[in-house]
Amino acid sequence: MTMAFPSQPRALQMPELLHTIFQFSEPEDNYASARVCKTWSNEALAILWxxxxxxxxxxxxxxxxxxxxxxxxxxxxxxxxxxxxxxxxxxxxxxxxxxxxxxxxxxxxxxxxxxxxxxxxxxxxxxxxxxxxxxxxxxxxxxxxxxxxxxxxxxxxxxxxxxxxxxxxxxxxxxxxxxxxxxxxxxxxxxxxxxxxxxxxxxxxKTLWLPGDRLVPQIANTLAWHPVLECLVSTVVTHANTTTWDVFSTSLELDSYPSLKQLEIAVPLDRAALILSQTHRPRCLVLFAVKCYWSEEFVDSYARFIDVISSHYPKLETLFVENNDVYQDPPNLQQMTFLELRPIMRLSALRQLVLTHPLQLDLDLGQITEIAKALPSIESLFLNESPRILSVPNLTMTALVTLISLCPKLEVLGLYVNASVTMPPITNDRTLASLRLLSVGRSSIVDARAVARFLKSILPKSCALCSNTTPHRAPEDYVYSRRWDWVEKKRSTKESRY
Known part of the structure; x- marks a missing residue:
């Protein structure tokens, strides 16, 4: 190991400053720094190890x-x-x-x-x-x-x-x-x-993850006394045909979960509604995620759940409704309409909203506009961009133009749109300036050149574009995916014409 040079600035001999510098250095640079002198070695090795x-x-x-x-x-x-x-x-x-x-x-x-x-x-x-x-x-x-x-x-x-x-x-x-x-x-x-x-x-x-079949009422009631527990997550159990329906507790006592802010559970929507509406429910939730199986769900279950959570948790900041049953087509499934989703508009503090369903959400441009107006703080919005059962999307790329002025904080967006129709007029002064990711899922597309030209006009260059996030691709998905890939490639180039 070499000694520090006499002319080395005093600042570069301060451990606190060196620690900060080495934190942002590449490992190869820190390996070299570890050979400069004892002071540098200690701080570089502290980062490397x-x-x-x-x-x-x-x-x-x-x-x-x-x-x-x-x-x-x-x-x-x-x-x-x-x-x-x-x-x-x-x-x-x-x-x-x-x-x-x-x-x-x-x-x-x-x-x-x-x-x-x-x-x-x-x-x-x-x-x-x-x-x-x-x-x-x-x-x-x-x-x-x-x-x-x-x-x-x-x-x-x-x-x-x-x-x-x-x-x-x-x-x-x-x-x-x-x-x-x-x-x-x-x-x-x-x-x-x-x-x-x-x-x-x-x-x-403060944070606990459990297998879904272990968050039974007995354990949930034990955890309820934890004074500092802030995050409780149950994972989906897939081994041995285990179901996780009878989880958490629907008979909590007074002052249960005094610090719980995040709750993620795998249950049907009816049970989720029961958990969230009980008298002594957790009061401080800002994040709730439910992982449900749509073969067990109906429109009224979805509507009841949305109504309960929006009534009891008006300060909720994050809501995930996730579909994990990707292998079964339930025979009686119906589309979610604006009537079932309307209560979400009460959650004006929402920053993240993720809704999934095997069928596309039955929403038109006017209804998307109403939802966007009601969620001024929204930063991440996924409205079922990859329905498993394909149909012609109700929404077009015009929805992006609508969101520009209504959602200035929007950073991540997932929409199922019909990109096979004529693109809206291009304007150079209105963009989704904060958007980092646009997911179009299984959205249809025909004229990739026109779509690329339109997206280039409203999206920042740093925004990533992705498609086909579903694990089950139909033959047309591969065609659409190649066209969306072409759009992403051309949109991110410096060419003004293509």
Whole structure:
């Protein structure tokens, strides 16, 4: 390592300033900076090693190679000098990511020998453990850990390891702020009572993710006393034909969820309406997301849900109504009309609105105008831009012109439009200046040249254009997609004519 040059400005010897500079530097530049002098090295290494992958840590202990079974194993046993090298960097690590990679048992056995001498990563605050070796999570946990993300595959090994891990969380990570179990296969050996006891022992939780089939009323009522819980998310469960209908609670007690601001659950719309209309419902919600299955829904369910949430949560800032049943065409499904969606206009504080449905929303230009006028703060608006069941869109590109003056804060927009008709007149003084993304989903298009010319006149050059976000493409989707891709390419060029 070289010494600092005598002529080096004093400012470039200040750790705080160097830390700020290195935060915005490329890794290659920080590698070079780490060789300048001791002061630069400390700050550059602090950035480089703040967040690392587990494989990088293993490289400090010696070379690794895949074994005959495919798992990762050390080429040789780590030596004392290897442990010293790890200790030199371990205290700098604040975020560790253990990826989906099979490791030979000997790898963790070597680490156990070091762990016996003290905490392996003394300043670790966040652990992302995406691996089936759940019995080894305890090697990295300690009282300073604030964020823990646990993921596993359906073929996870010994279920008792998972149970032991969960039951010990309150003892080893009492101060957890964020716990994500949403993508962890929790075995049957872990009862609802067990899980409720674990969560009760983590009083500092602010954010919690759970599998949808685990947010049952018993656990929801346990969580209701958490004084600082702000975000509660249940993920959609797809294994073993599990349904998640009987989740959360419809009999909460007084002063439940005093700090809850974000709630995301997977339930039918009727149950969502029941949850949100109960006497002792959470009072502070600013974000609500419901992941529903349209095969179970009807027009009146949708209308009832929209009416309930707009009546009880007038200060709501974000509303997601998401469709997860993409494999079934329900026989009695009807379009959502302006009559069912009208209550949304009460939510004047909305900043994000996402509505999805297998059929296009039955809205005309006048009704879109009314909705836009009622949502002056809207920044992200997705109005079912990719209906699964195709029909001729009611809206045309004129809707974009209408939104220009009504939604000045709009940054993200998703609309299902008919771009196969004549484009509106081009004006050079009215644009969606704040728009960063326009999603046209499965919108039809014929004259790509005319569409590109029109969009170039009303969209900022930095705005991205995307199409066909549906997982099930019809043959015409491929044709439309190629034309939209051509539009995006030409719209972003510097050519004035094409």
């Amino acid at each position: 703040r967040s690392v992958m587990f494989d990088v840590v293993l490289d400090l202990l010696g070379p690794t190679t895949p074994s005959a079974a495919g798992d990762l194993v050390f080429v040789r046993c780590p030596q004392p000098e290897d442990w010293s090298r790890l200790d030199h960097y371990a205290w700098r690590i604040h975020h560790l990511d253990v990826p989906w990679q099979p490791y030979h048992p000997s790898v963790f056995q070597h680490i156990v020998s070091l762990r016996s001498r003290g905490i392996l990563f003394p300043n670790l605050e966040a652990l992302d453990f995406n691996n089936n070796d759940l019995g080894n999570v305890h090697l990295f946990t300690h009282a300073k850990l604030k964020t823990l993300i646990l993921q596993s595959a359906d073929d996870v090994g010994e279920p008792l390891h998972t149970k032991t891990l969960l039951l010990h969380l309150p003892l080893e990570t009492y101060h957890l702020h964020t716990l994500n179990l949403g993508f962890l296969l929790i075995p049957e050996e872990v009862s609802h009572l067990d899980l409720a006891s674990v969560l009760q022992g983590l009083p500092a939780l």
